């Protein structure tokens with residue numbers, strides 16, 4: 454923080470800004486300096502540096518909000534496995550790390566299971582399954598496999614996951630990497646009491662963000678930054694963006710803007 458006209462913040466304080474449309478509907482997502490609304494800022498908790506906050510980023514915050522949604526739904530480590538789709542992505546890889554640190558058995562679902570399996574296990578995945586196992590039409594109800602799920606994919610994959618959630622379980626859904634449709638039925642909801650929990654980090658209220666950043670600071674291990682984050686230069690951004698869309702990036706890329 455260089456200066457603030459809002460008395461909630463002071464010079465020299467470390468803050469983080471994600472969401473609120475910055476980089477989408479507001480210019481300046483990759484600028485070195487920005488003048489922004491104080492309402493958008495979260496004071497960084499102790500132990501998270503400015504660089505680390507961007508390694509965590511929107512994806513990490515969203516992953517934490519998904520984990521907290523499951524916790525608030527009463528899903529406990531002893532209830533059974535938590536399945537995480539889109540595991541190699543930013544949200545998926547942080548979610549697996551956080552779940553494992555909190556004592557959950559996280560099962561990673563990946564389209565790159567052979568290429569990324571060892572890395573996902575090193576983050577804490579108890580096992581890794583191939584995306585093809587879930588990326589196919591679901592019956593209204595299937596064998597109950599998961600106590601909960603964090604879904605970053607939507608569409609066929611989310612429908613499959615819903616049909617396999619155990620009685621009383623919950624799914625935190627935040628993404629649409631597979632598609633924005635949802636070809637499911639009411640059966641998991643009305644016969645198994647399954648809950649579908651929508652998660653949004655972009656316009657999440659400030660108290661929710663503060664709670665999530667605090668828990669990230671407490672739970673995310675130092676090893677995460679080494680294992681899952683790569684720094685790139687500003688001029689590498691267009692190529693990296695294409696690589697992300699083509700599914701060739703794992704974990705998090707941080708842009709060095711200076």
Ligand SMILES: NC(=O)c1ccc[n+]([C@@H]2O[C@H](COP(=O)([O-])OP(=O)(O)OC[C@H]3O[C@@H](n4cnc5c(N)ncnc54)[C@H](OP(=O)(O)O)[C@@H]3O)[C@@H](O)[C@H]2O)c1
Nearest residue numbers: 515539540541542543544563564628629630631653654655
């Ligand atoms: N609700 C919110 O506030 C919020 C916030 C952040 C992100 N999101 C959304 O959450 C999703 C994940 O974000 P992210 O930052 O983790 O993205 P990402 O880094 O691009 O990761 C997405 C992952 O999904 C998997 N995937 C890619 N194409 C797929 C397909 N056609 N079918 C099934 N899986 C596919 C890949 O993992 P594998 O190769 O391991 O399968 C990929 O690494 C995105 O849809 C994003 O828009 C929502």
